[in-house]
Amino acid sequence: MSVETDSHGRLYLSSELRQKYGERFHVVEYEDRLELIPIDENPLQAIREAAGDAFEGESVEELRESAREQAKKDAEAGFDRGKRAVEDSDE
Missing domain, CATH: 1.20.5 (Single alpha-helices involved in coiled-coils or other helix-helix interfaces)
Known part of the structure; x- marks a missing residue:
């Protein structure tokens, strides 16, 4: 899939992608590319779920x-x- 920026540099993602990944992304810049990392609506909860009980209490x-x-x-x-x-x- 490829997308283009508009005259203001904005990217438009399909509704399917937004439903799957959300609407907030962290942009990571590498020497040869950009990467969009979805930001969870509740980042702390996402970390707690990923880490299991490591941060319990x-x-x-x-x-x-x-x-x-x-x-x-x-x-x-x-x-x-x-x-x-x-x-x-x-x-």
């Missing part, structure tokens, strides 16, 4: 705080790797 705030802590650890680890790489290149 955790509030949105608890999940958010846990994600922040993990992101901070990941950022610090990346910073440390970059710092070591610079130090190694100076030797």
Whole structure:
């Protein structure tokens, strides 16, 4: 299936596609293509269903705080790797 944009850059999807995938999409840009990822009407519920009972009993705030802590650890680890790489290149 192919679609074209109108003069304003809008894409029009058939009613069948909208019924199947919804009306909201996240656009992912790659070097050679774009991808439309459907956004569930209730994203948190979709995640809970996909993850099963992995997040059972955790509030949105608890999940958010846990994600922040993990992101901070990941950022610090990346910073440390970059710092070591610079130090190694100076030797």
